[in-house]
Amino acid sequence: MLPIISTIPLRQMASGDILSLQVYKFIGATSGKKVYIQSNLHGAEIVGNAVIQRLIEFLWMLDNTDLIGEVWLLPVCNPMGTNQRSHHFSDGRYCTYEAKDWNRIFWDYEKDISKDNDRENQLLAFAKSQINCNVGEIKKNFLDAIKQRFSTLTDKINSANGVPYTEKFRYKLQSLSLDADYLIDIHSSTNQGLNYLYYFRDRQESAKYFLLDFGILLDEYDGDAFDEAFIKPWLALEECFLQLGRTVKFDVEAWTLELGRGMEMIPDSVTKGVRGVKNYLKQKGVLSEDFKLDEFPQKNNQMSFKTRSQVIKYYAPVGGMISSRVALGTEVQAGEQVYQILNFNKQGKLPTTVDVFAIINGFVYDVSINQSVNEGEFVLGII
Incomplete structure (x- = not known):
């Protein structure tokens, strides 16, 4: 199965050279979920690029009938951070010009509507208006509301006076991923770390599909990180429905995989990352029921779960x-x-x-x- 390859201009440098993103889109014969996977948001954390390269090879070998829905892959998603050096060392955790962490800059729908001074009322009012709808209808209508709000950023991004680069950068990444069902952001430890993942509440069972030894529940977050900004509105809407006496859980998930350490593509971390993502795609029904993964466990992996507040x-x-x-x-x-x-x-x-x-x-x-x-x-x- 051949991907659709899209090259997206990102930033023109003082030299006249243009930095770009390149997205690989694998689209199955049958419609279904959209999976968005990116890597290298922090410049020194390169292991995800090897994971994505191997996933591209894997998907390339599939027949389009083996894929239900679509998988979008974006390696080297932050060329500014990736190219940053101090002597022999890669850093790229911060935008040095604006002094911001590259993974603390993202647009948060909840915070944006809070400018209207009635965030809770807006979300609760939306939930009330959807109380008798099925989950699929609610999901579609809420995504439409998020997209509509996000579209208001377009004029600012394209304004004659311009915007700081981090705003344009986040706009590009989020415009690619906003409508995904499942989002995977691949990182590494800035230092020397184990292989694990960050996850959000009520998603423990899906976390096991990644076949890692442990996961950390993000019980504390502010919505500025890439995975947080993506899933936070959906979690808030679930809470609103709970207040109204209805339990609703959306099939929307966001994950940050932490694989090994920065500046290295540790083979074991790459292998575990690839294995976990492939199993996740299979278990979530993105790979067809007839497609078999070799040497994968039939049952969920046993994981140890901790919370961020325990760190x-x-x-x-x-x-x-x-x-x-x-x-x-x-x-x-x-x-x-x-x-x-x-x-x-x-x-x-x-x-x-x-x-x-x-x-x-x-x-x-x-x-x-x-x-x-x-x-x-x-x-x-x-x-």
Whole structure:
């Protein structure tokens, strides 16, 4: 099955060169769900590009009757961040010109309608108007409302006085993904991380389809991240229906896969990412019932679920060098030493060591890539 390949101009540089996006659209013979998958929103987090390349190879080999609906893939979705360097090191987490995290800039329908001073009333009024409709009708009507509001941004984006680049950039990405049913944003740890995913409430069963060891529930979020901005309005509408005494759950899902660490395409992380996405497509009915995936489990994967509010991050109490630290993935008990800092004080004294102990039971899921730390810099995360 050949994809439709769309090249989208994104930004013209001072040199006259133009940065572009390239989207690969695989469309099945039968209509169905739309899956949107992107990677490399943070410049150093490149592993998702390898995942997408292998997914393109996989989908290329399918017959169009094997695909129900469509899958859109956007590798290297942030060429500005991807190209950013400091000596040998990739960074690209922040737009240096505007000092904004590339994954904290996105348009949030809920926040936008709050400008009208009646966000809750608008959502609740919409829910009341749809109380006797079936879920499919409600979903279509609400998506139309989101699209209509999003379309009001077009004039601003194209205005004669222009807009900051981050606004144009987010507009491009969200215009591609706004009508998706399932959204997958592939990231890596900025430091050294395990393979896991972030998910939203009431989506635990689908989370298991990715076949990873653990997932983190985003019980705290503000809507500015890519996955949050996508699903937040739908979660809010579900709450409105609950207030009205009706339980409604939309088949709309958003995921952030965290695979390995930045600046590296770790083979194991790539393989797990590809395997998980393929199984997710199969379990969600995007791959036909007759299509068989080889060597995949027949039952849901057993995952450990945590919440973001359970994460404890440890920051250096003094400046110095990390002389010892527990390994990534280690189970620790409260009171157990997790790292030690060699401190070169400037007080006319000999160097000292500072021991840091776990304050909760858990396991180490993220550790700093740099073992030289200033006071207050991240060292490790335990969940």
